[in-house]
Amino acid sequence: MQPDPWAQWLAFSARFTPGASPSGTAQNASSFAPFADLSEHFNAAARAYFDGAANAPAPAAAAAAQSFGDSLRELFSDIQLPWNLSAGTGGAPPMFAPNSPALGASRESQLRAQRMAEAWRRIEEAQRRLQRFGADAVREAAATFGAGLAAAPPQAPSAEALHKLYGTWIDCAEDAYARAAHGEPFCNALADYVNASSEWRKELQAGIEHSAKLLDLPTRSEINTLTQRLMAVEHELRALREQSRPEAAATPQRAPQRAPQRVPRKKAKP
Amino acid sequence: MTNNSFSALAALAAATPGAAGCSEREMVRQSGKVKLYRYRPIARPSVSTPLLIVYALVNRPYMMDLQEDRSLIRGLLNEGLDVYLIDWGYPDGADRFTTLADYLDDHLAGCVAHILEAQHLDALNMLGVCQGGVLSLCFSALQPQRIKNLITMVTPVDFHSPADLLSKWARRIDIAAWVGDGNVSGDVLNQLFLSLMPFRLTQQKYVDLLAANPDRAGAENFMRVEQWIFDSPDQAGAAFREFVIWFYQENRLAQNRLEISGRKVDLRTLRVPVLNLIGKRDHLVPPAASLALKGLVGSRDYTALEFDLGHIGMYISARAQHEVPASIAKWLAAR
Numbered sequence: 360m361q362p363d364p365w366a367q368w369l370a371f372s373a374r375f376t377p378g379a380s381p382s383g384t385a386q387n388a389s390s391f392a393p394f395a396d397l398s399e400h401f402n403a404a405a406r407a408y409f410d411g412a413a414n415a416p417a418p419a420a421a422a423a424a425q426s427f428g429d430s431l432r433e434l435f436s437d438i439q440l441p442w443n444l445s446a447g448t449g450g451a452p453p454m455f456a457p458n459s460p461a462l463g464a465s466r467e468s469q470l471r472a473q474r475m476a477e478a479w480r481r482i483e484e485a486q487r488r489l490q491r492f493g494a495d496a497v498r499e500a501a502a503t504f505g506a507g508l509a510a511a512p513p514q515a516p517s518a519e520a521l522h523k524l525y526g527t528w529i530d531c532a533e534d535a536y537a538r539a540a541h542g543e544p545f546c547n548a549l550a551d552y553v554n555a556s557s558e559w560r561k562e563l564q565a566g567i568e569h570s571a572k573l574l575d576l577p578t579r580s581e582i583n584t585l586t587q588r589l590m591a592v593e594h595e596l597r598a599l600r601e602q603s604r605p606e607a608a609a610t611p612q613r614a615p616q617r618a619p620q621r622v623p624r625k626k627a628k629p
Numbered sequence: 630m631t632n633n634s635f636s637a638l639a640a641l642a643a644a645t646p647g648a649a650g651c652s653e654r655e656m657v658r659q660s661g662k663v664k665l666y667r668y669r670p671i672a673r674p675s676v677s678t679p680l681l682i683v684y685a686l687v688n689r690p691y692m693m694d695l696q697e698d699r700s701l702i703r704g705l706l707n708e709g710l711d712v713y714l715i716d717w718g719y720p721d722g723a724d725r726f727t728t729l730a731d732y733l734d735d736h737l738a739g740c741v742a743h744i745l746e747a748q749h750l751d752a753l754n755m756l757g758v759c760q761g762g763v764l765s766l767c768f769s770a771l772q773p774q775r776i777k778n779l780i781t782m783v784t785p786v787d788f789h790s791p792a793d794l795l796s797k798w799a800r801r802i803d804i805a806a807w808v809g810d811g812n813v814s815g816d817v818l819n820q821l822f823l824s825l826m827p828f829r830l831t832q833q834k835y836v837d838l839l840a841a842n843p844d845r846a847g848a849e850n851f852m853r854v855e856q857w858i859f860d861s862p863d864q865a866g867a868a869f870r871e872f873v874i875w876f877y878q879e880n881r882l883a884q885n886r887l888e889i890s891g892r893k894v895d896l897r898t899l900r901v902p903v904l905n906l907i908g909k910r911d912h913l914v915p916p917a918a919s920l921a922l923k924g925l926v927g928s929r930d931y932t933a934l935e936f937d938l939g940h941i942g943m944y945i946s947a948r949a950q951h952e953v954p955a956s957i958a959k960w961l962a963a964r
Contacts, residue, residue: 394835401836493827522840525833532828540794540825550801557806564809583725583810590726597735 397434398525404430405524408508409516421509428505431528435497468569471562478559485552492539492548499538500531507531650691652703654714658743662718665740668706675709676961678754678777679744682714683737683768685760686868687818689860690716692944693758695853699945704954710961715740715761720865725812727865729767729872730890737768741775752777752901754961759783759914759940763876766922767887770894773901778964780957782906783943785914787883787921788876794825795913799877808870815861825912854945883921896922902930904960906953910939932960 404427411423461469504527539545564579571578658665682702684690693714694702705712715737720727744753752775757765762784769776788796798821807813823830838851881887887894903926907919916935923931934956936943943949 394832394839397832398836398839518840522837525836525840529828529833533826536826536828537794541797546797546801549798550803553802553807557803557809561806561809579810582722586723587726 400434401431401525401528402521404434405521406516412508424508425505427508428501431504432497432501435532436494468566471566475559475562478555478562481555482552482559485548485555488548489545489552492545493536496535496539497532499535500528503535504528504531650694651697651700652694652706657713657747658740660736660739662720662724663736663740664716664718665743666714666716668702668712668714670709670711671703671706672709674711675958676711676754678750678752678961679711679713679748680705680754680756680780680957680961681741681744682712683755683757683761683765684715684717685758686717686732686764686864687760687815687861689857689862690714692857692941695857695945696850699850699950701944701949701954704950705957708954708958710958713740713744717862719862720812721863722812725810725866728867728890729764729875732868733764733768733771733889737764738772741768741772745775751775754778754780756780756782756957757784758944759785760872763872763882766882766896766899767889767894769901770896770899771889771892773898776901778902778904778961779899780904780906780960781919781922782953783908783911783914783919783940784905784922785876785918786925787880787918789880789883790915790917790921792915793918795821796877799873802873804870804873804878808866810866812866813864813869815863818864819859819861822913854941883925885925896925897927899926900928902960902964903928903932904957905931905933906943906956907933907935908938908940908943909935910937910942913940930964 407430408423408427411426412420415423459469459473461467461473463469507527568578568580652671653669654666655669656664657667682690682693684693694700697703702712702714717732717736741753741755745751754777755765755769757763757780759782762781763786765779765781766784766786769779785793790796841847843851875881875887879886882894882896885895885897903922905919905922907916908914909916911919920933923933936949936952938946938949943953
């Protein structure tokens, strides 16, 4: 067995599954357990529904369907959506209040820390908004799922029927999620999350560069400058070679190369 | 499902995904990290002009040749085509300033020139896949004399179609700030792709796997795809920034406003035959995003074929194996 994809798979499954421990279980096959648990919980809820709805009068069947939907909502309530993985586990907590005065020789560092604290606050706020969209989608999906069950007579509780029900539940969840994800508020929350993360990282990088300069270590900026100079030389060399080819005149040429420039950062759309 | 779970676990634990790619091939050109492969023929030639496959930058190209019974390349070879493939490699920190123009003018153009010189031809057939289709369109518009026939597969052209969730998300993000001066992590991009359908992609497929109780072959099939999905190269920062801003945010290709390195990319100059292959259930590249090509190219010989498949299904599903390579070969043979 090749270890990389397997380890990757285990780590991935452990991170994304409700109730999974965020660390420590990725090294053994028990990381698959959350998916088995999820199946078992789903099956238990489905069997309870079948028991309650089979041969029952319409109101009792409707109540069983609603109860099934409620239990799914509960089961999926702590789903870890991809953008929330770092919540509470990565990055630095705010060290400085954003609006406190920056004084003395370390004034620049204080300002940087304040900007990081402010960016971190925005990251967490955006994560909460995104998580709320996820929770709302699960709630909406549970209601849709329950209503659909109430409208259709229950099948016999076979393995196929359970699997089909699970597929229906996922369809409901994805539909509800897609409705939210295509909407303006969700897109804005995601953009706020990414943009604030970019600002936080930029400040962190600036702090590291500052420390590296104090220690006379090569910085990322210096390496970037060298890389750009090297690329410019490579482009010039290639252009000269191209010009020396006899058929060059017939081939459309790209514009003369210069050292790659930093692109001015564009303001995000509001 | 408990018994199934144990069986599935055992099968997965025993699964050996194996080396990626199954068809025999030879590396015929290398420039930096970019390699050009030529596949060994396995059938009598049906089309004399070679076919160059241009894959996306965001994933590894071995999905085109995943295993013997799930290989678009194998299917094309069986149809008698002479197949080349570009492997873009894994960009690292030294590639952070590599631009789209570098990919087009240096790497892609270099591969095309190599094939044309080696085979004493003026033009070749090109098959662009997903983002590679966008690169192929740009290249074909810039150097139409080098393309005999162009095939685009699950290729976005109109990046502002209503169902394009990725585009809606990308439009509000400050991409220049996100990329900074570095590369973009493939892992982070994967999170983004998973977020498009989180319930299906992070839960259902694993629960379904347990329920299906796969045998060793089934588990290996699953693991090969899984390996591919998460084998995501980092993206060269400058090219990524240009791609997202120019295509996803500003939709320049569809609006005929795209310039690369000072040259206008006008799809109306593209007059060679075009075959556009579309997955009707593609959640990454909605059909409308691809279908827009018809109204943009100058070619009078335009064909669109829609398959009832998803994005990945277009390469590896059983139906794709039967339908896609044969459709390509038949279309090429007629031209």
